[in-house]
Amino acid sequence: MNFFYFASPSTFYRLAGILAPWCFAVAAILGAAGLYVGLVQAPTDAQQGEVYRVIFIHVPAAWMSMFLYFVMACYGAMSLTFNTRLAAMMARALAPTGAMFTFVALWTGAFWGRPTWGAYWVWDARLTSELVLLFLYFGFIALGNAFEDPRRGDRAAALLALIGVVNLPIIYFSVLWWNTLHQGSSVSFKGTSMHVSMLTGMLLMAFAFWSYSIGTALARVRTIILERERRTRWVRAL
Amino acid sequence: MNHDFYIWMSYGMTALVIAAEIAWLRLHRAQALRRIEEERDLEAQD
Amino acid sequence: MSAVAAGSFSGAFRWAFARDLRLSWRHPGETMLMVAFFVLVASLFPLGVGAEPQLLQRIGPGVIWVCALLAAFLSLPALFAGDYADGTLEQMLLSPHPMSGWVSGKIAAHWMASGIPLTLLSPFLALQYGLDAGTLTILACALALGTPLLSLLGAACAALTLGARGAGMLLALLALPLFVPVLIFGAGAAEAQSSGLSPSPHLSLLGAGLIVGAMALPAAACVAIRIALD
């Protein structure tokens, strides 16, 4: 059984209050280190020049966007099967951060693609499925907020996340297939041999984003708990 | 070729979006707290 | 009076299928409007992009697919909303038959009233776009396989938006991204045929998707309806 199954919102509220600042601190430190390694230490790429430095945010953001959707769907499944309030709130708290990272991945991808491929947008499988992912996030957030009863929104959105997580690989492969049919050669990341400091910078940034996501999710779930439980005695006593 | 524009646009937008999210989180929390406060005051009046 | 035959999937399926078809038969206007929308939008494209025969031939399958997809989408908000408002869904949920039977029947009826007219009409539009006989046949086949999948996916999303604020726009936001693979394989089949490749991989994938969807998606719609009625 999972941790959230036993934790009541009031104890989790306090726990999240203690954990969230630490997560933000770790994110800031890792982010600073990652930026230093990525922007100062890592050498200029022989083929792409300086612009490759965008990948230090682009790749981690793309990872996070997909990973967060998966985590969100797991929380959704948990909330549907065990009917736990906290899991549903966590799923709702993760969605805006996931959408934010999806947007960042798309934006930085466009500004990386312009100098390297010569176009802000190409109908590449990765980009297209990332765009669809952004709409899946928007759908999740909109569906969750579309009901008078927040519990109703929780459960509908959780089911949508599950449908979406099953569909995401299908969407990715269908777009990949469509792309190879139409363009012949797909644009890819290969051709650059990665310097160690590039990899280090990317991993540091990935962990920084990770820590940031946990921090924002915890901070947001605290607010959600306050809103939902505002009539209970423990919130009144705060 | 100078790529500063693209790098600045990428990093700048990321910083902006993260700042916006944190500001929104704080605003959201302040709203929730204010609402609790208001309801508590209303009940105290009753 | 016949005894209570509890737990009959096929009974539930037939009831919902027959009733929904009867209702859309009483009101053929909705299907007619959908068909008119399909033809109208498909006819607007040449006006927008120009009437060069080569261009039309190339974009034809894709345009017809997108129009069919949007037309099929139009009737989705009403799929469960009427039965939700008048209490029929409650009766279905409380009947001694499995909910998936009712839902599958309703989805099948939706396909009969939307997918089949669109499929039957598509060859005429394909002629407008100057597609050859082979492409035209494959396009109709792809629509015949793909539109039930649209109905299934759309039904799950329609059930999720029951009772939501702004349900129509929300349904578009939920359903259209999920329609992407269907569109890609459906339009891909016709395009492969017209460019001299075999359309069978696309059609097999659509068929496989249809089988998986027909098994999984009614169950998802049932869970969504249960949530809506809670």
Add this chain to the structure above:
Amino acid sequence: MNALEARGLACSRGGIPLFRDVSFALTSGEWIAVRGQNGSGKTTLLRCASGLTRFDAGEVLWNGQDAGTGPIAFRAQLLYAGHAAGIKDDLTAMENLRDALALRAGAPTNEALRGALAQVGLDRHRHLPARRLSAGQRRRIGLARLALDPAMLWVLDEPLTALDDAGQTIFSDLLQRHLARGGLALVATHHEVAPAPARELRLVP
């Protein structure tokens, strides 16, 4: 002999508690009137008892078996009629009645349908589309359904709304017949109904 029992039911909607610790027991030949002001949770209680709405605490037992999740054996014996009667405007009274019965138990013969419609005074209107019927006449289609459905447990939400005196008498007769054959009924109503209820369940917000 059938029995419906609820123990310690509690339910809240949208974070607001509606009722707590509601218990009742009902056996064959009895009916319970659920009373309370508007918004006191009568409808929610009926929906909880029939397995539509999930409750926060407590249990519902049908013949000693858990019925909270709506098992088939329970649903086969349950006739629930809520605010919305499941009537389609485009279908005639006859078709609506036949559909409503076929949905649960299998369609009776046309003679039986006609008989039931005649009993509730809709014989002349049976081929009119439901949109042309008045609110009370639409309610009477629901009464005809009560007359024909073999379910043992009725859960009715305000069955007398929009019915005139004659309609209310018809309902009383149907309820009496139902109880006489060993049926059970849980009815939320503001009206006084002729066979007096075995118990009254009063919900206070």
